[in-house]
Amino acid sequence: PRAVPLTDDAARELLGRYGIDVRPTLPAPGPDAAVAAAARLGYPVALKTTAPHLRHRPDLGAVRLDLADEQELRRSYRELTEALGQPEELQLVVQAMAPRGVDTVVRASIDAAAGAVLSFGLAGAASELLGDVAHRLVPATDRDAAELIRSIRTAPLLFGWRGSDPVDTAALEQLLLRVSRLVDDHPEVVGIALEPVVVAPQGLSVLGATVRLAPPPARDDLGPRRLPSY
Template sequence: MKAYGIPLIKTRFAKTAEEAVIAAEEIGYPLVMKVVSPQISHKSDIGGIKFSLQNAAEVKTAYQDMIEGIQKKLPDAYLEGVQLQPMLSGGKEVILGMVHDPTFGPMLMFGLGGIYIEILKDIQFAIVPVDEREAREMITGIKTYPLLAGVRGEKPSDINALVDIIFRVSNLVFDFPEIEEFEINPMMVFEKGKGALAVDLRLILKSDM
């Protein structure tokens, strides 16, 4: 992601509660804690995310509760540790991903994140690779685009930043055909001129490469 210039949220990794506290002090509060495990793709389903941690004591308790809780639910899962990230305020959630179509090959997918993707299924697809025009059309093509453009006095989101990120993700998945699935969810996009940040990433490699 960094090699392709895709902006990432500041992230620290910790293997113990003590390391988590040290990392938290470096990042600052409030922050988010996420479990790291090759067997766990959707972290929220098994209590693998803790939000709004405000101090070292909360970080230590959250680490212990998270690891112990997951070990009870998934005793065979290998838990590498946790990721720590700052809590983001403002902005809107979008989802950006890639799936393989049997006919067309790798296809990019874009839509608003959160409840919009789950309830409205409001997404746009484009065949990889995309150029800047196609990337912009993916954004403006969703039904909920007015929410990004700014409605009822809201400031518009940074569409140009999203266009640039879509273009970069397109290049990434095009250059590496061994990627089977790729998903940034959420990508937080802020108001115009303030950019966007990838917050969480899921990547699956082909098993036959």
């Protein structure tokens, strides 16, 4: 009865069937493995921890970005393990760098009263500390997706705030609709978290994903899970 997470590979496969591509990561249990992973993925790469207690702690320096060659990768590996712990504790991985953009979070979960809910916010303090997150019921329409990304207080950062380049909000809206469709198709999917989703001026990159499964929650209605159309 308690939700259990899919493995990373299974989550990536399920999401991929809905056109949601998660940028691959390769395990780096040692510096030589990290170098081999980078050679396979291609430089520049990121080196980061996936340990639950460190995953969302950028203040601890648990992520190193734009590592251009083997020398930089080995140095960063040594610095991370010296500062934060042994490789097996850090669960280090190597990932190809994504184009720069705005870091966002896309989630779906089951609310006991409302049912499936789609959520969106910016990654980091905006959503975690200030609660700047918007929600819509599943299934979401294209209008819902457009309103969702525009209804958070930090939305101007997506649309060229103070001269910055606007990001690809059309790609972001499509991602929201795909997550909504997946959850609507599979009631046993009780939680999805895509974090971060880096939205660039052209396209986006999903860097991390978790999917949780549980027996479908009991429903007291007899009709399909759809909003009425007018």
